[in-house]
Amino acid sequence: MDGWFALWLFATSVVASAVGGMLGMASGIFIVPILTLFGHVGIRTAIAASLVSVIACSCAGATPFLRGRLTNVRLAIVLETATSLGALSGVLLIGIIPARVLFFLFAAILLLSAWQMLANRGDPLSHKAEGSDRRRMLRLNSSYPDAELGRDVPYRVQRLQLGLMLMYGAGLVSAILGIGSGVLKVPAMDTALRLPIKVSSATSNFMIGVTGAVSAGAYLIHGDIVSEIAGPVALGSVIGAVAGARILIRIPKDKVRVLFAIVLATLAAEMLLQASGIRLLEGAR
Amino acid sequence: MTGGASHQLERTLAATLYWGTWLASSAVAVGMTLALLESRTLGETTIRRDTRITTVGIAMFVLLPIVRVAVMLFAFLRDRDYRFAVIAGLVLTITLLGLLVGLHV
Numbered sequence: 001m002d003g004w005f006a007l008w009l010f011a012t013s014v015v016a017s018a019v020g021g022m023l024g025m026a027s028g029i030f031i032v033p034i035l036t037l038f039g040h041v042g043i044r045t046a047i048a049a050s051l052v053s054v055i056a057c058s059c060a061g062a063t064p065f066l067r068g069r070l071t072n073v074r075l076a077i078v079l080e081t082a083t084s085l086g087a088l089s090g091v092l093l094i095g096i097i098p099a100r101v102l103f104f105l106f107a108a109i110l111l112l113s114a115w116q117m118l119a120n121r122g123d124p125l126s127h128k129a130e131g132s133d134r135r136r137m138l139r140l141n142s143s144y145p146d147a148e149l150g151r152d153v154p155y156r157v158q159r160l161q162l163g164l165m166l167m168y169g170a171g172l173v174s175a176i177l178g179i180g181s182g183v184l185k186v187p188a189m190d191t192a193l194r195l196p197i198k199v200s201s202a203t204s205n206f207m208i209g210v211t212g213a214v215s216a217g218a219y220l221i222h223g224d225i226v227s228e229i230a231g232p233v234a235l236g237s238v239i240g241a242v243a244g245a246r247i248l249i250r251i252p253k254d255k256v257r258v259l260f261a262i263v264l265a266t267l268a269a270e271m272l273l274q275a276s277g278i279r280l281l282e283g284a285r
Numbered sequence: 286m287t288g289g290a291s292h293q294l295e296r297t298l299a300a301t302l303y304w305g306t307w308l309a310s311s312a313v314a315v316g317m318t319l320a321l322l323e324s325r326t327l328g329e330t331t332i333r334r335d336t337r338i339t340t341v342g343i344a345m346f347v348l349l350p351i352v353r354v355a356v357m358l359f360a361f362l363r364d365r366d367y368r369f370a371v372i373a374g375l376v377l378t379i380t381l382l383g384l385l386v387g388l389h390v
């Protein structure tokens with residue numbers, strides 16, 4: 001029974017992470033609903049396990065981005081001050097928030113993600129350089145090699161303060177719900193900092209490891225991470241993420257987007273029902 | 286624009302995360318396999334399987350980003366980029382505070 005459950009966790013995480021990776025999402029947003037709704041795992045245990053898988057995916061995915069010079073490591077460490085502080089605040093809050101509220105919050109984030117999935121995300125228009133005093137001082141502006149154009153494309157980092165504020169929120173949500181909180185990072189990266197999509201994906205993937213480590217570290221020391229659950233989930237997520245990144249190009253994106261928006265909305269509805277104490281789906285265990 | 290020193294840093298970070306992920310994943314995989322084999326041989330009588338190796342692998346995953354920040358801190362210090370060394374130091378401190386909170390909450 002236990003062995004089968006571990007294999008089920010492993011296989012589910014491979015699929016969740018591969019599918020998430022195809023759309024550039026972290027698997028956390030699927031892992032927590034799957035563990036709680038189908039695996040009947042407590043939501044706090046699910047969140048702790050999901051955090052480990054978020055970190056694992058970040059570390060596993062970072063190497064090609066770093067080698068391809070897409071990650072802005074200087075910008076990442078500056079933004080990490082905000083995400084890690086947000087995560088620390090989240091850790092302090094987690095004991096206070098009732099499980100029912102966690103389900104509600106998670107449903108809200110799922111709905112936001114579904115909506116974001118349907119919205120078209122384009123490269124933000126680069127604006128004329130405003131007085132870039134601090135950015136220049138910190139040397140955050142950089143360039144990245146664009147394979148299609150065959151040359152280095154320079155970019156400037158805009159509105160750093162707004163970016164830092166949104167990142168604090170992303171760190172907080174990440175710690176409380178055990179997700180990568182791409183849903184908050186996308187607006188931070190696109191709307192506030194106005195980074196090219198390739199740079200923002202690579203940089204936020206790089207950052208989420210540290211953000212997750214703040215809260216996962218606290219959970220680990222406190223003994224909230226159940227190895228029997230977190231182990232198969234983390235390993236499955238790493239394998240799924242590596243596989244998902246390779247299938248990225250071959251599928252028609254628009255159809256998958258719509259399908260995913262539906263899946264996310266369904267999970268949101270189920271999490272809302274769970275929060276109100278109603279259970280429709282019964283998983284095998 | 287960041288210079289050659291920064292690309293060196295990116296290569297170092299890529300290597301750290303690459304090998305760290307392999308090490309942690311292997312530990313989790315070995316731990317899980319041993320636990321599965323153990324539960325099969327003991328059959329019905331198994332109550333608590335030994336998950337220590339898996340736990341070590343999970344701890345490695347959690348520590349890996351923290352090691353990555355430490356690597357950045359040393360690189361900035363070596364390049365005499367003290368402003369960024371302070372920033373990396375701050376992130377490292379917040380991360381370690383997270384561990385401390387885990388001890389006391």
